[in-house]
Each structure stands twice: as C-alpha cells, then as structure tokens.
Amino acid sequence: MVNSAKAVAIGGGCGAVQVLLGLRTHLDHLTGIIAVTDTGRSTGKVRDLASIPAPGDIRNALGTLAGDDTDFCKLIQHRLSVPKYDPLNGVAFGNLMLAALTQHTGDFGSAVDALREMLGVRVRILPVTTHSTHICAELVDGTLLEQELNVRALGKPPIKRIFIQDRMAVAYQPCIDAICDADLVTIGPGSLFTTVIACLAFDDLSRAIRECKAKVVYLCNNTTQPGQTDDFTLADHVQQVMIYLHGRLDAVLLNSRAPSQSLREAYARDGVDVLSPTSDEIKRIERMGVRPIVRDLAQLTDGKRDLFDKQDSIRHDPLAVASVLVELL
Numbered sequence: 001m002v003n004s005a006k007a008v009a010i011g012g013g014c015g016a017v018q019v020l021l022g023l024r025t026h027l028d029h030l031t032g033i034i035a036v037t038d039t040g041r042s043t044g045k046v047r048d049l050a051s052i053p054a055p056g057d058i059r060n061a062l063g064t065l066a067g068d069d070t071d072f073c074k075l076i077q078h079r080l081s082v083p084k085y086d087p088l089n090g091v092a093f094g095n096l097m098l099a100a101l102t103q104h105t106g107d108f109g110s111a112v113d114a115l116r117e118m119l120g121v122r123v124r125i126l127p128v129t130t131h132s133t134h135i136c137a138e139l140v141d142g143t144l145l146e147q148e149l150n151v152r153a154l155g156k157p158p159i160k161r162i163f164i165q166d167r168m169a170v171a172y173q174p175c176i177d178a179i180c181d182a183d184l185v186t187i188g189p190g191s192l193f194t195t196v197i198a199c200l201a202f203d204d205l206s207r208a209i210r211e212c213k214a215k216v217v218y219l220c221n222n223t224t225q226p227g228q229t230d231d232f233t234l235a236d237h238v239q240q241v242m243i244y245l246h247g248r249l250d251a252v253l254l255n256s257r258a259p260s261q262s263l264r265e266a267y268a269r270d271g272v273d274v275l276s277p278t279s280d281e282i283k284r285i286e287r288m289g290v291r292p293i294v295r296d297l298a299q300l301t302d303g304k305r306d307l308f309d310k311q312d313s314i315r316h317d318p319l320a321v322a323s324v325l326v327e328l329l
Contacts, residue, residue, distance in 0.1 A: 006029040008179055008185045009023070010187050011033075011034070011196055013064070015189040015190030016033070016190065026322055026326050027326075033179075034061050035057055035194075035196075036128055037133065037134055038056055039054065042091045049087060050102065055095040058125060072119070077092060078093045079091065080092075094115070097115060109174065112126065127172055139156060143157065147165075151193060175208075183214050184214050185209055185216045186218075187209075188241075209245055218253070219252075222316070223272050249288075253293050259274060298317065
C-alpha cells in the first residue's frame, strides 16, 4: 500500500539513489537532494567547459532511476570516446546535456528538471545548490585544500572540517522547501566528507534539517574510504554528521550483514576496512542521543567493485533499507 508520507534523501548519485530506489515502491512523494561539488573525471571536464555545478551525480541519479529500458536512458550514461580530444574523451553524454540545458533554460535547476521529465523519472531530483562552487577542507595539521579531487586525495593528514569555497553560495531553495515539508529525511550513504558533508556544509540546508518536523536518519557507510575516513569507526561517522547538524539526528542505520572473509581481505589490501557494529560502538552512538538500528542491509557481491580511482564500497540493499525506513514512518 502506497504511503502518503513525504521523504527526502540527501547524498550522491549512488547512495541516495539506493534509498530512493527502495522507497519508491512504498511512497509517492520522494525527493533526492544531490551533491554537485565534484571535480573529478567527466564531471570536472564539463565544469571547466560550461562553468556549471557538477553534473555527474545528478546524471547518474536520473539515469539509475530511469533504468535502461530505452535508448535515451542508455545514451545519457554513454561516455564519449574521443582519444584525440581530451576535453571530451570519457565525458558522459548526460553531463553535456545538462550543460546544454543550463544554457538553454538559463538555470541549472531548471536543466535538471527538464532532463528528469525527458527521462520520465517520477522522483524529484534537486541539486543541493545551483551555484558553481567547490568544497574545501581544513586538515588536522592546518593545511587548507580546495576542490573535491584534492579533498579526497590519498596519503594526506586526516580531514578536520569541510566548508564551501564561495561564502555567498546557498542551498537551492526547493531543497529547503522539500526538507521543511518532509516526514522523513535520510542522509547518506556515500562518501562522508565529499558527498554527505558536502551537502550538510551549506548552512541553510543543515539549519532546515535541524528545524524540520521530519524524522532524520543517517545511513552509515559499510566500509571506510581511503583518503577520507581511514581508521574511522561507525561511531566516528555518526559523530561527524552530528557536528554539521548540531546534534539533530534521530536514528542511524547500521549494517550487520557481514561479507565473506575473502572479500574482507580483498578490501583490506586496498586499505578499506569493513565496518561492523559492536556492542561498544552501539553504546557510544546511544550516548550521543542517537538511536542505532542494526539490520542486515548490505547488498553483497562475489567480488570487490572498483570505480575509477575511488573505492566503490559495499552498497546497501534498497529494499532492505526501505523496509526499515517505512517502519520508522
């Protein structure tokens, strides 16, 4: 039975979309708020060409939600092969479409909505901001880094905090409106600093979450991520989210479905630790005033996935996640 509740999922083009994929079998009113401060690979090239917010996660969110039933759905995910012209080589066609639609409509938010309608996606997808800005990081040694590609670089001191480069950049107003009207707000999963906190670092967005009537739930990652959360525990992840929300977090979903020993070892060779909830971690989270919900939530595979130079960690099962979230509602 379809629930009339309204839900907002905040994150990137993979993590937040897993939540939306599950929830759309239960709820009619869904909104995804997607990070747009990436600078790597295809996204970075299109940002340089067209001076727009990062289109990659938006494109992937829309493409995944649309499925691959039509040639057009497949086309927006297609990457051009232009080896003799590097600015376009490897660029996803959907990223170029968003650049063209932004120039045509005069607004990045309108461009995203236009592409959503072309693809027939019912879930509303919003960029967290329509400003073409970047994230910056202060490391624990005081070093300041600009742009996402540098913030997630390997072999640097730990990240102390994330902030938005352009102090005049604000969250997209429809994002604020959706949060204020929501019954459920989910945060993550996804790269903790360069996706999740890249959204929460917009002060007006985090303020809207703190003041909203909705249940606010964080979906914690199932593994660490090199360059961002090396040596982090589950409780460390929760604590970072709490900092940017000033303590406004009702619950956190923790995965208890363990991968095989061979898969753990395969991740460990790449510096990735599988995160499993222990009684001590659960108690630590409870002391923060957050309700830990431990369930089998992982979507396990036979082998480890690699996504370019990022570690594509163990994903969440959309249906398992949705089942828990609907219970909370």
